[in-house]
Amino acid sequence: MSPIRIAIVGVGKIVRDQHLPALAKNADYQLVAAASRHGTVDGIDNFKSIEAMLDAVSSIEAVSLCMPPQYRYEAARTALEAGKHVFLEKPPGATLSEVADLQALAEAKGLSLFASWHSRYAPAVEAAKAFLASTTIRNVKIIWKEDVRHWHPNQEWIWAAGGLGVFDPGINALSIITHILPRPIFITSATLEFPENRDAPIAASIAFSDAQKLDVSAEFDWRQTGKQSWDIVAETEAGEMILSEGGAKLSVNGKIAHDEPEQEYPMLYRRFAEIIKEGRSDVDLSPLRHVADAFMLGRRKFVEVFYD
Template identity: 70%
Template sequence: MSAIKLAIVGVGKIVHDQHLPAIAANADFELVASASRHHTVAGLPGYTSIEAMLGAVPEIDAVSLCMPPQYRYQAAQVALAAGKHVFLEKPPGATLSEVADLEALAAARGVTLFTSWHSRYAPAVQPAKAYLAAHAPTAMQVSWKEDVRQWHPNQEWIWQAGGLGVFDPGINALSIVTEILQSRIFLTRATLEFPENRDAPIAAELHFQDAAGMPVHAQFDWRQTGPQSWDIVVQTADGELKLSNGGARLWVHGVEQPLEKEAEYPSLYRRFAELVRAGRAEVDVAPLRHVADAFMLGRRKVVDAFHD
């Protein structure tokens, strides 16, 4: 079976850190080109727009779109209209309506659209999901706190409207929560903290519940210094379950569990290849819907200005 000829659009830090190694290790893909306004991938032809790239390299089968979410819809529309399979970095778009339109276009063109949620492939996630399927949760606490200066230095787009602010990492937590819970949750109240000089929040406190009233409390903060925390603690009638390090570690009843080695992005590309080979799409917007609800329902609180 021939390799899927893949192109990267939007060459930034996440591409070099995660996408390129995962693609290089996957025999299902052959990386053939890139498109980015300012950067290229060494050894590959590079173009400044997706239109120029697709015109020059028509044999491309699929594209991975890794630019900021505010600019992803137009590139995805161009790729899908050209009959290319599309991998969407998280979050899949700036709005729910954009993603719905792309889903319809992909179906009409008969190509794959994949909304990737890398944190769902963290090694603790599926064991936690299996445990909670057998032991109903009674409460959940989410703490996703990190230093934005460490993880997003000088990334102005993330502070702009549509850049999501602290929800850029927080949506990873929501992707895990929506994967491991058997019941759907909905937002009941929220507070979003906006620096006085920014259009996106630096912190958020969210309260959810499911139809039976099971509470989920989430705290996201970009002002954390020292140790970073990406933890989900779930109470059940049989004891406590804890995911830590963004889903890389798992404790059940206080005992750490053995897990597979972390392989989030390799797993994403294996899944993308499966979908392309099968002629299927996989579009899940549940984490993005919760973020949209937070902006709709959340109380706005203005806090001190933020400067990199």
């Protein structure tokens, strides 16, 4: 088959760090255009809007949408209406309802829609899922703490309503936990900490359970300095499992069981090509649903102002 002619919309740090290198190494794609208000990609046609790009480059078959979630719905609908397959960076949208609408439109037009969750493709995630399926789980703790000033400097959109705040990284943990646990979980309580000058939380403490009353807790915090923490710890009948470094490393009872180089975005693009060839979509909304539930059930706690 000929390479899929793909375009990127929203050229920022994640595109330069992850999307462009992944596409450059994948023979399933040919990057033909980009659209962004501020950024450009060398060697291809660049436009200021997705509408201008689609009008000018009719050969585009798929688009990868990497702008902030508050602006993704209109761009995705424009692409689908134009007959293009759509890759959605995480989170797939600002609300569950708008992503459901995109899913229905993609189905009606026979197009592929991909809600990408890059952390599910971290190298040790499948090994963790297999381990948990082989034993009885007693409790699970999620510790996802990082320094927002390092990872999201001067990104005001992330603090606005719909920007998710600390759930922007936290949803990565949720995408992993919803994949590796043998049964669905649901939120029972939450406390969300909002800086007095921000519309999105800087920290969150969440309690989950399931039909068998499994104890699952999560601590998300954007004020971590020094060593960053992206860990999932499970106490089981077979011992302690630690999935660390955002899903890159797995240890069981203190011994490394899985440790490989990260290949998240190359695997995402392999998956996108796969579903396009198969003529179907891949849209799992469970991580975003947990975020929505946290905002619905969560108690708000106001904390000191935060400045970048």
